[in-house]
Amino acid sequence: KFLYISTVNYYKHQSTLIDAFDYLVKSHFPVELNLVGGIHKNLLKDFNKKISGKEYINYHGKVDYNKIDKYYKSSDAFIFASTCENMPNILVEAMQSGLPIMSSHYGPMPEFLKDGGLYFDPESLINIVAKICEFLESKELRFKLANTSFSLAKNYSWKKCADETFNYLESLV
Numbered sequence: 001k002f003l004y005i006s007t008v009n010y011y012k013h014q015s016t017l018i019d020a021f022d023y024l025v026k027s028h029f030p031v032e033l034n035l036v037g038g039i040h041k042n043l044l045k046d047f048n049k050k051i052s053g054k055e056y057i058n059y060h061g062k063v064d065y066n067k068i069d070k071y072y073k074s075s076d077a078f079i080f081a082s083t084c085e086n087m088p089n090i091l092v093e094a095m096q097s098g099l100p101i102m103s104s105h106y107g108p109m110p111e112f113l114k115d116g117g118l119y120f121d122p123e124s125l126i127n128i129v130a131k132i133c134e135f136l137e138s139k140e141l142r143f144k145l146a147n148t149s150f151s152l153a154k155n156y157s158w159k160k161c162a163d164e165t166f167n168y169l170e171s172l173v
Helices: 016-024 041-052 069-073 088-096 109-116 125-137 139-153 158-172
Strands: 002-005 034-035 057-059 079-082 101-104 117-120
Touching: 002 016, 002 088, 002 158, 016 034, 016 041, 016 125, 041 057, 079 088, 079 109, 088 101, 088 109, 101 109, 101 125, 101 139, 109 117, 109 139, 117 125, 117 139, 125 139
Parallel strands: 002 034, 002 079, 034 057, 079 101, 101 117
Antiparallel strands: none
């Protein structure tokens, strides 16, 4: 069970992930993709058509932040396919979940996740499928990624962010 928490949008590449999971299911891999996040009304019709009839794709819509933890706890892995982020808060939250992570190779994801994730090209169906297969076939890899990303997550906190911001602002005065 893979989890992807993010607003549904073109640059988040949920559509390509759905195609990858279609391929994997047709190849007899027992995978499931759970998508959590709002969607713009202009994308809703096409998105619903894309996931229609696919019992291995579950779209949960926008979920209250206080209820997101249940999705992490019921998942086996986290996947993040965005090609455009400034500060990937969702990725950092996923790192704190203790799940093994697959992530887009686009920056700044590698700067945060370092060697705690298995990277893929979110615009390449072939690359996504190959990387998911690699991920699924190695329990040791998943264990290493989960431990590494969880350890790296300790470097990030809202308190640390606030302290560093205020220290910087204070230095300017």
